[in-house]
Amino acid sequence: MSTTDSAPTCPVHDFNHYAELPYGEKIEFYDRLRDEAPLIRNEFANGHYIVTRYEDILSVYQNAKTFSSSAVTVFNPNPTFKWIPEMLDGDEHRQWRKQLGPLFSPKAVEGLEQKVRERAIEVIESIAVRGSCDFMADFANQYPSFIFLDLMGLPFEDLDTFLHWEDEILHVSGEPEETARRRTAATIAVTEYFRTVIDARRAEPRDDLISKAIEFEIDGEPVTQDDLESFCILMFMAGLDTVSATLGSTFYHLATHPEDRRAIVDDPELIPSAIEEILRAFAIVIPSRKAMADTEIAGCPVKAGDMISLPLNAATRDEAVFDDAKEVQLDRSPNNHIAFGAGPHRCLGSHLARRELRIALEEWHRLIPDYRLASKSAPTEAGGQLGPSGNIFLEWDV
Structure with missing residues (x-):
């Protein structure tokens, strides 16, 4: 890529946003960057x-012609793969989205x-009797993962393997060469x-997303095997992570x-608004784009390549x-956040995400209304968000 000289109005840093840090430090760093300069x-x-x-x-986000989604991580400006869509x-993106x-x-x-609520109740009831939990391992990774696996028609017993691969692709931190090697190995796995799963669905279709995607057409032609695999990888990362x-x-x-926990317990009708506010205040995704032409952002020159x-929490x-x-x-009202992104690539699964979050908060606070952070908690984040091992331990009286 280009090594554009920084304009005087564009401060220079050297910051690894994939580095593992105590939870909250990264979002505070982006707050300081925003106060320092627009770019x-x-x-x-x-x-x-x-x-x-x-x-x-x-x-x-709204200028998709100048700022392409063909490269979505700053580590790889010229990828040999494409996560679909x-x-x-x-037009190819529009056809997939349609x-x-x-x-x-x-x-x-x-x-x-009903299916989502039943799953939430099942998991929370199994946790409630224990008086404590490793929140990420026992609930946050289990509950939404079940929904994703069910939609994709994948076996729940493979979840631990999926979570390992997802962590290697999205949350691994360290030197760029080593992280790239590990991401590549996990992506290949x-x-x-999914190549095996797609072959099985071609032979025996089911009522799942993979079987439906096999029937898609792009430019009047059936979706290729490579594109189906790329679609499955994106669904895998989004469904097991965000x-x-x-x-x-x-x-x-x-x-x-x-005080916020009690407000939700006392008035469950507050939950939809609370979800929007949490999404806004702690937006987790840090997408990237590639400049396709010489342009400017906030008065600073940016070159093609x-x-x-685009850290969403910087905006929200x-x-x-x-x-x-x-x-x-x-x-908070109004709350016109862009935690799900904006423009043509706005999150496809936002309706499902909101539903899962709402049901989780409703059922958890019905079954476990009083809980607290255990002293052994030491949450960390990598890549802008809590990973599968977020070190959040909750406890409550049984």
Whole structure:
């Protein structure tokens, strides 16, 4: 990629956003970057730019022609793979989204209500009698993963293997060469796994997303094997990661802010608003884009080929848009956050994510209304969010 010289108005840092740090330090770092300048030059990972303010981040998301999704990590500006539909642009992306949209629509998600609620109750009831839990391992990784595996038609007994691969792809930290090697190895393993599953669904279709995707057409032709594998990899990463990490942030906040926990217990009708506020205050995803032409962001020159990092929490905690943006206000209104992204690549699974989060909070606070953070908790984050081993331990009286 280009090694554009930094303009005077663009400060320079050297920051590994995949580094494992105590939970909260990374989001505070992005808060400081936003206060410092609207655009930061980061020399880490071959060099890239970090956009720090709401309006500029939103503008990049909405300008998909100039800022391509063909590269979505600053570590790899010229990928030889494409996660579908995330790493597609233009008409090909629109065709995939058009066929996937009905499968993740509000109506489709409504049809999952009973199954999702039954799963939440089952897991929480098994935990409630114990008086304590490792929240990420016992609930946050188990509950949404069941929903994803059911949608994809995958065996629940393979969950531990899936979570290991997901952690290697999305949360591993360290030197760029080593992290790239581990991500590649895990991606190859996931690809080989799904190749076998796709072959099985071709021979014997089921009522699952993989079987439905086999029937998709792009430009009037059946979806290729390579594209099906790429689609499965993206579903795998999204389905096993984002809701789990958001649950971790949510319950860590509630366990350390008993007034907010009590507000939800006393008034469950507050839960939808509370979810939106948690999503805003602790937005977890840090997407990237690739500049396809020489341009400017916030007055700073950016050259074709440069990678652009777009931390969503930098936008959603911007005081220019949200009053007291660093404070959690469960009844905040309006709350026009972009925690699910913006533009043509806005999160396809946002309706399902909201449903899973709402049901989790409803059922947990019905069954375990009083809980606290155990003293042995030492939550850490990598890649902007809590990973599968988030070290959040909760306890309550039985």
